[in-house]
Amino acid sequence: MQLCVSSDACTEDVALQNFFFSFPYLFVFVFPKFQVLILILKVMTAASPYRTAIINCSRQGMTPPMIVEKLGVPPMLVHRTINRYKRIGTLKDLPRSGRPISISTPPVIKAIRERIRRNPERSLRKMAPGFNMSPTTMRRIVKLKLNMIPYRIQKGAFLTEKNKQLRMKKARELLLGTHSGTHLTTVFTDEKIFTIEANKNGQNNRILARDYRTACQNGKILNKTSHPASVMVFGGICSNGKTPLIFVDPGAKVNQEYYREKILEAGVLPWAKSHFGNQFWTFQQDGAPAHRAKTTQQWCKDNFPAFISASEWPASSPDLNPLDYSVWGYLTQIVSTKNYANLNALKAALLKAWDDLDVNYLRAVVDDYPKRLRAVIQEKGGRIENHH
Secondary structure, eight states: OOOOSSGGGOSHHHHHHHHHHHOGGGHHHHSOHHHHHHHHHHHHHSOOTTHHHHHHHHHTTOOHHHHHHHHTOOHHHHHHHHHHHHHHOOSSOOOOOSSOOOOOOHHHHHHHHHHHHHOTTSOHHHHGGGGTOOHHHHHHIIIIISOOOOOOOOOOOOOOHHHHHHHHHHHHHHHHHHTTTGGGGEEEEEEEEEESSOOOOTTTOOOOOSSHHHHHHTTOSOOOOSSOOEEEEEEEEETTEEOOOEEOOTTOOOOHHHIIIIIIIIIIHHHHHHHHTTSOOEEEOOOOHHHHSHHHHHHHHHHSSEEOOTTTSOTTOGGGOHIIIIIHHHHHHHHTTSOOSSHHHHHHHHHHHHHTOOHHHHHHHHHHHHHHHHHHHHTTTOOOTTOO
């Protein structure tokens, strides 16, 4: 029996239909039982490529046997096609129930990719209706088909090509030092300002409530002032410990003298002598003016076993300092979730959160430091804020 009238019709579905309609009872012997239902459903739902040809022949006055002989198709297929046409009056498929056909076709995926390329800031929720799909489907396509992730826009120091080249060069030099494990005995330091007001993200932080009034009562509205009371803190960590959390005096200007006398000499040095004893260790600081001053650099050279000088630490690189890329953010999540009545209450919360920092957490944060150096090198000195 001829199964196909042209090369275009010789598809898997056509052969399956012809075989099924010619030998329906043979299916249970040829295919395993668990496949029979799937095959039958496929045959019954797939549109026949002979449909138009059969109806055209019927319109020309040909009888079913004549159509069978001319097209070489099973008699059952001819009878079903003619009866279907008489019943619904169209050659088109009718809408079917059940799960709709996937809309994540290659042309749609390509169009979405192009739309994102033209405007990467466009909301997926707003873009979904233009493709006649739900926001959930749009997010699924972007994540699974395009391998894209939404990144939050952040502020950061501008990096020129010269900055990037220097970052990459210094990252290579610092990475060499980690091969012997010196980063595990490096004290990473930094300063941060905390205010008495809560620091919450309006997009990520929500209040669940039955109505607006209840939501407000439960903290929907955060009272803000133009200049909330604040305090600057200094801290340092290593893989197995942390310095005391040092509060900068209210109204004090952290110049080179204040930094050396009140922070390094009165805070860091006594702690380091107690913590490390005779063990070799390294001091790290960023390139703030008080830090890179010649007198400060000389003091560090005279009082610390080793330190990363201003010329060795990459400029504009908070993404390489464990306090910047992890610790301060962690403390903010714990402490800055509510408003405080005064600075003393804020300081008490900061001290408790700092004291509660677990040594296993500190080790994990410091262990990420060499990975970040490699990432900077891989990015040729570019940003790695979202590196994991």
